[in-house]
Amino acid sequence: MTKRTPPLSSSGKSKLPSRGSGNLLDILRSSVPDLNNGEAKVARIILANTEWVSHASIKAVADRAAVSEPTVLRMCRRIGLEGFKALKHRLAQDLILTQVLNTPHMQDDDPFPSELVKVMLDSSMGALRGAAQATDVKVLDKAAAAVVKSRITYCIGVGGSSSVLCEELENRMFRLGLPVQSILDSYRQRMAAAVAKKGDLFVAISSTGVPAPVVQSIELARSNGAMTLAITQVDSPLAKVSEIVLPVEFFNDHTFFMLPAQTRYAQLFTIDCLMGTIAARMPDAAVNLQSIRNTLRALHGTIRHQPIGD
Structure with missing residues (x-):
């Protein structure tokens, strides 16, 4: 009889699970x-x-x-x-x-596409309402001020949606002429935090506020004098080590597991509110946006209602 491989390695540490063995x-x-x-x-x-x-x-x-x-x-x-x-x-x-x-979500006679659209609408609207109710305009203004006066802003996050949203925030900031860099590699996040200094700003995005690389990087950056801002759950480990917190509730009540998490809509809403507040503080940023628009117009001509800079 062939002996099965034990779940632990000889070093006593848990092995990485093979595909399908995570349950x-x-x-x-x-x-x-x-x-x-x-x-x-x-x-x-x-x-x-x-x-x-x-x-x-x-x-x-x-x-x-x-x-x-x-x-x-x-x-x-x-x-x-x-x-x-x-x-x-x-x-x-x-x-x-x-x-x-x-759980069987769909029967042969179910109007599944219609139900899916309704679920998507309800979930996204619920997340947006929750994000709006949690927004403190004073904290939002404080966060915007920190971004505008920073020497450079580092956007950090790990995982699926958080890393994508870091790049979204970077895209939104650079169009206003703000010095910004998104860092998605956990090693580089720590490296950037290790050389952080007063005048730098670290913005961390995390739906749970739990990932150790992000929490530790924020702690390190803050100990080196950098300002820290988190878009995450209130009372999470990340929130507790950050100076400014823009709260985003963690939603986890989907009927359909294949849908994107509601939290993503709330995070995007919070980012949009932050960027709108920042733009109001930077009237000269319109010059940057005009330059971007002119460059794109030269590339493919004038397009009606073209988003500025996208």
């Missing part, structure tokens, strides 16, 4: 043969009572498996988790994702 229940099933008797009992209890375990105490799980609490902890660590709390958190996440992915 915790799948990891547990494949790990049972490599666990000792007590640990295997715990794994089987979790597999048979997943939803219950996601709300149970470690003592309750240990009692049901007829093992000690340390055995439950050892089993968690054998599959690459820090402890029982991490196990419960991961189980809850996987249960929600499984429910979303496996």
Whole structure:
């Protein structure tokens, strides 16, 4: 019988999951043969009572498996988790994702395209209303002032939407003649923060406010005298280390998992509000926009209602 590869490497660190092995229940099933008797009992209890375990105490799980609490902890660590709390958190996440992915959203006779458009409209409008209600004009004006007076602005973020929005912010700023650079590589973010100085501004965008590279870069830049601004959730780790925070609520209530996250609309709205406030402080920026328009007109002629600079 071929022995299965254990979930942990010889160094004790969790291996990167292979494609399709990210679900915790799948990891547990494949790990049972490599666990000792007590640990295997715990794994089987979790597999048979997943939803219950996601709300149970470690003592309750240990009692049901007829093992000690340390055995439950050892089993968690054998599959690459820090402890029982991490196990419960991961189980809850996987249960929600499984429910979303496996729920039939469309029947043969459903008007799916019409429903999809309605969901898109409702979700985007809800996000925009939420962003507008959370906007503090005094904080917005303070953020705009920080951008205008900065020597250079660094826009940092990681992941899907946040990195794209950093480039969007860079595009919007450079058209006004503002010195700006988006940095999407986590190593370069730390490097820029390491040489930051007074007069620099670091703008971090994160829907969750959790990614360590961004949080650590903002902390480092701030310790070196740079001004820091975050577009993120209130009370998130990123918000707590930033001097100015433009709050964006994290939306996570989509009916259709394939739709873009609502948070993206709120982030774009906040960026638009920030840039509008900045532009009002920079009347001379119209010269830059006129120059951009003239260049594009020379490239492809006059186009009615052409966006300026796009």
